[in-house]
Amino acid sequence: MSPGTVLITIGRLPKALDFARAFHAQGWKVIVAEPFRRHLTGASNTVALRRVTPAPSAGKAAYLQALLEIVDHDGVNLVLPLSEETMHVAHLRDRLPSGVRVFAPPVDQLLALHDKQTFAALAHGLGLTVPRTAALGTSDAEALAMACDYVVKPALSCSGRGIAFGAAGTSPRPASSDARQIVQQRITGDHFSTFSIAHAGRVATTVVYRGLVMSGTVAVAFERVEHPSITAWVSDFVARTRHTGFISFDFIVDGEGCPQAIECNPRVTSGVHFIETGDLAQATLDPAAAPPRFRACTRMQQFYPTLTETQASVFQSGRFGRNLSTLLTAKDVTWSARDPWPFLTMPVTAFQIIARSITTSRSFGEVSTEDISWFDDAG
Structure with missing residues (x-):
């Protein structure tokens, strides 16, 4: 695909900055559409235009219409959703x-992957390993809870919102006000996440990583690791579903x-930061492109959130030491000497x-x- 105009539909998150820089380096004109007037990627010198849209949470139809008007007015060739707004876009x-x-x-x-219940059923039907999962309020969920420790969480959610844990032999109860919730077997072990780019069932690359510093249940500092069995699981799933697009998973080994695989996130996650920015656009655009390179650095962080979590742990000796070590040694995901303003202005944006x-x-x-997530079919 020859260079043209790309519309990135989120700007507030570091992953958007990676793609803005990548496409700009390939000669593309970069437009960012965002409900926020000020945002991280908007401070980048790689962005040609910044457009403000309504938030999807305020009305899905109005949000889509605003994007269509930008596509028409600005001559967009490629629309690139990256985060939770993907389900809308x-x-x-x-x-x-x-x-x-x-x-x-x-x-x-896409929505079948985003939905934790339908994803688990799909993966299980493909013969891939997932925890037992059932809809809250069903006899299957009650039987699951009697047999093993479990987790209750929304079927449609992100960022670890609305999770509760239960012990085997207890009746599961709602963990939030969400209309649809699931009961899932609680697996104990090490937690890993992935990020992949796929074209028609072929994986261009998979990054496997784990959290080093957490803000709630979300990692703000992370480490890339090699885990062949996880990589093989992802490749198998992508091949069997003929997936095209970004796709990510959370695993417990x-x-x-x-x-x-405890859930699927059919979007970009923090694993993207481990891919060389110069290779990212080509890996997205060209199914025949060589696999993108990984950055030499295996530890990355979002500096300001990591700093906040480190300060909050100052009186927790073990946790503080680990957080401080990560803060001092991990590479920030946004810093670039050629494009310094996103990092420098982040406290403001x-x-x-x-x-x-x-x-x-x-x-x-x-x-x-919260304003861009997909929670139901209304609106």
Whole structure:
């Protein structure tokens, strides 16, 4: 695909900055559309235009119409959803002008992956390892809870919102106000996450990583690792579903070394930061491209959130030492000497998220996605 104009549909998160820099380096004109007027990626010298849209949470139809108007007005060739807004943006697939592409799978396929219940059923049907999962309020869920320790969580959620744990032999109860919740077997073991780029069932690359510093249940500092059995699981799933687009998973590797996929995130996650920025656009655009290179650095961090978590752990000797070591040694995901302003202005551009996180006592990750997440089919 020749260089043209790319519309990135999120700007507040570091992953968007990676893609803005990558496409700009390939000669593309970069436009960022965001409900926030000020955001991290908007401070980058790689962004040509910044457009403000309504938030999807305020009305899905209005959000999609705003994106269509930007596509038409600014001559967009490629629409690139990256985060939780992907579930909304994918609905543009059949409404875009001829020749304009959105890098996401069909809506039905996408939403089936986003839904924790349907994803677990799909993976199980493919013969892949997932924990036992059932809809809360069903006899299957009650039987599961009687047999093993379990987790209750929303079927549609992100950033670890609305999770509760239960012991075997107890009746599962709602963990939040969400209309649909699941009961899932609680697997004990080591937690890993992945990020992949896929084209028609072929994986261009998979990053496996684990959290080093956590903000709630979301990692703000992370380490890339090699884990062949997880990589093979991802490749098998992508091949069997013929997936095209970004796709990520959370795994727990049980005591026998078996990776159990606890959920799928059909979007970009923090694993993208381990891919060389110069290779990222080509890996997204060209199914025949050589696999993108990994950065030499295996430890990355979002500096400001990591700093906050390190300060908060100052009186927790073991945790503080680990957090401080990570803060001092991990490479920041946003810093670039050629494009310094996103890092330097982050306390200002992220102020809206920071302030809401403090005033509501919720994690940065939860607050940063609440207005763009897909929770139901209304609106």
